[in-house]
Structure formats: structure tokens, C-alpha cells
Amino acid sequence: MDSTEAIYNGLKDAGINFIVSVPCVNLSKLLNMIDEDDGIIHIPVTREEEGIGLCAGAFLGGKKPAILMQNSGLGNSINALKSLTELYEFPLLMIMSHRGTEGENICGQVPMGQSTPLILEAMNFNFFKPGSPEGAYEDIRSSWELSIEEGKPVSVLLEIKYW
Amino acid sequence: MQRRDAIEKIMKSIDDELIVCNIGFPSRELYDIEDRHETFYMIGSMGLASSIGLGLALSKPDKDIVVIDGDGALLMNMGSLVTVNACSPRNLTWIVINNGAYGSTGNQETYAKDLNLAEIASSVGLKSYSFKDIDLKEIIKDDECNFVEFKCKPGNSTAPIIEFSPVFIKERFMNIL
Numbered sequence: 309m310d311s312t313e314a315i316y317n318g319l320k321d322a323g324i325n326f327i328v329s330v331p332c333v334n335l336s337k338l339l340n341m342i343d344e345d346d347g348i349i350h351i352p353v354t355r356e357e358e359g360i361g362l363c364a365g366a367f368l369g370g371k372k373p374a375i376l377m378q379n380s381g382l383g384n385s386i387n388a389l390k391s392l393t394e395l396y397e398f399p400l401l402m403i404m405s406h407r408g409t410e411g412e413n414i415c416g417q418v419p420m421g422q423s424t425p426l427i428l429e430a431m432n433f434n435f436f437k438p439g440s441p442e443g444a445y446e447d448i449r450s451s452w453e454l455s456i457e458e459g460k461p462v463s464v465l466l467e468i469k470y471w
Numbered sequence: 472m473q474r475r476d477a478i479e480k481i482m483k484s485i486d487d488e489l490i491v492c493n494i495g496f497p498s499r500e501l502y503d504i505e506d507r508h509e510t511f512y513m514i515g516s517m518g519l520a521s522s523i524g525l526g527l528a529l530s531k532p533d534k535d536i537v538v539i540d541g542d543g544a545l546l547m548n549m550g551s552l553v554t555v556n557a558c559s560p561r562n563l564t565w566i567v568i569n570n571g572a573y574g575s576t577g578n579q580e581t582y583a584k585d586l587n588l589a590e591i592a593s594s595v596g597l598k599s600y601s602f603k604d605i606d607l608k609e610i611i612k613d614d615e616c617n618f619v620e621f622k623c624k625p626g627n628s629t630a631p632i633i634e635f636s637p638v639f640i641k642e643r644f645m646n647i648l
Contacts, residue, residue: 326530349529351558353522354550361519361548365491365526368511368645373526391515392523396637459638 311471312337314441315403315464318448319374324401325349326371328359332378332405334471339376356381360388364398372452374401379408379424379465380417389431389461397459401451406437409467428463435463438470473626474541475500477568477602481539481621484607488535489644491524493517493544495575496627497568501539503630508647514637518547521555521565528560528616531648535562535611542569542583552618556596559616566602567618572625592618 309317315338319327326349327342329335342350349371353359356377363373375381382389382404393400407414408421428435434454438444447464455462478501490510492498498512511527513520524538545551545567555565571584593599600610602621610617635643 326526351525351529351554353554355548358519358522358548358550358554361516361522362526362529362554364519365523365528366530367526368523368641368648369527369530370648371526371530388516388519392513392519395515396641398641 309441309445311441311444312341314445315448315466316341318445319401319403321449322401322452323372324374324452326363326366326373327351327376328353328362328373329376330356330359330378330381332407334405334466334468335376356384357388360385360393360400363400364392364396367398367400374403376403377405379404379406380420382424382427383420386427386431389433394460399452399455399459400461401448401455402461402463403448404463404465406465406467409469411468424465433461433463434458435465437465437467444470472623473628474568474570474574474623475504475628475630477621477623478539479504480602481566481607484611485537488537488611489527489531490537490539491520491527492539493520493541496630497539497541499630499633500628502633503628508643511644512633512635512640514633514640518544520544521551522548524563524565525551525555525558525560528563529558532560532562534648536560536564537611538563538565540565540567541574542567542571542588543573543581545588546581546583552592552595552597555616559597561614561616564611564617564619566621568621568623570623570625574625574627578625578627587620589618589620592620
């Protein structure tokens, strides 16, 4: 299992069948795999907050939704994650390419990258930081059920060194 | 004509369609006019009515979905116009009540006051109509993704606060699907 296959397999085994995305270069291979999967509805969105709305609607319609994005998208989504996802207890799996971590070569990614885990802690949302493909597979596979139990989003942060 | 009158007119064309309704007075007025299990009232996340409606429409292709949105909320999520158009689910009708005001916060003017929102929606590719020109039921039932602008004056009625918890609204809605 390579780093991308681990995520894909985790999503499939969690039963995820509705995915919204805003791209990251580290997610590009994964996004292609999802596009080729007839068992997953994949909707690219213009902004992550919009995607949080789509995921809520998809859950109402019986789907198991996830969002794929850079951690910058967390900042674009905070109010929706609280006043829609948490308020109504919608489950949601958030797979984030965690930029601005060790090995980052774009300085603009660093401030949000450093604050991302702190923001998730302040929001009282569970998150995982797997260090290997095996860990990522297990974290992703189990996150959907955890999200249903908690009635809150659960995040998996994939740091640069993960890839 | 104010928003409440507009919602009353819209509801004359509604039977078993699933409704997603914008936060604030739009949901309160709809609740006061006719509470139904098939309505998802928004209590937060201003701007996302059309996004929730899109996710629902794509997940439930056998149901007709009607979004009741507002001009201020649309301005907050203009990107939704291009996403909805790109997906164009045939079962989605997106109605924007344009009263030119942020009604729930005291009727401050919006930039949509002098805009033709149907023309803007049409320019990105959406089939778009002005409410006064159409039979809404026909538009809901046709095999297209449609955008409808309903122009009216600002002003709120004395509709009560919705007494349900958000989780109750969600579960009641999902139980009929």
C-alpha cells in the first residue's frame, strides 16, 4: 500500500460514497482514483465551506460524505463546521493535506499549517496525524464510525513527510 | 409584496417536494405558514442553502428538491452558482427571494438590490426565470436544474422562532426519506 492507496482503501472500507474536494498537489493522484470510481460521487467545489454544505445535504440524502482539501480549507469552513455540521450532528470525514509542516517549501503555508492542530483542538474536534500508510488506512477506516458516535467531524491530517 | 407573501405563493406549488430553507426569517416565516416533515430549516451557516440542496439533489435523484434562498445569502456563496451549474441535477429548483435586504439583521440593504440575479445565474449557464413569468409547479417538475428569482420588498412578519432542536429537524426530515 503506498501513501495514496492507503487513503483510498481507508475511504472505501469506511463506506464513503460522496466526496467533495478542493485540490492539493499532494492529493492529485487520490483525486484521479476517486474520479475513476463509479461508486463515489465526486464534486469539486469552489470553496471548502461550500463543500461542507454539500456534505450535509448528501448525508440527508443517505450518503456517507467526506471532504478532501488542504488544511487552508479548514480556515474557510470554520463557521459551517460549527453552525451546520456540529449543530445538527452531521457526521463528516475530513481528509486534509497538512501543508506548512516539516519539509514545506512555500512560506505562505507555514502560519496556517502551524495553527491547524490548535484550531481543531479549540473547535473540540477529534483528529489523527498518521505517520505511515498503514496508520492512515486504519485512522480513515475507523473515522466515519467515530464521527457518527460523536456527531462531529473527524479529521485526518496528512503532513508533508507522510507522502 | 414582502418575503412572507413570496413564501406563501411558493408554497402553493409545493406538495411532497423536499425543501431546504435559508436561515433566519425565511425559515421562521415558512415554519409559521406551513410546517412539514419535508422541510429542512437552516439555523446557521448562512449562504449554504443551495449547497445543502445540491448535495441532497445529487444523493436523492428520485425526489424533487426546492431551495428557498435569499439575496444576501446568495452573495455570501456566489461560487455555488457555478458548482450548481456544473452539476445541474435535474431535480433541483433554486429559488432566490430578492428583497434587496439582510432581512433578519434589520433590513440593511444588500448589493443585490439593483441586480438582476436571474441574469447573473443565466450568464453562468443556469436555466433562469423570474417568478412572475412562470408556473412554478411546471418548473419544479420539468427535467432541468432551474434558478428562479422572486423579487419583492424588504420586511419581516411576526413569525415565531422555530421551537425544534436542529437534531430534531434533521431526524424528522431523514425519517421520511
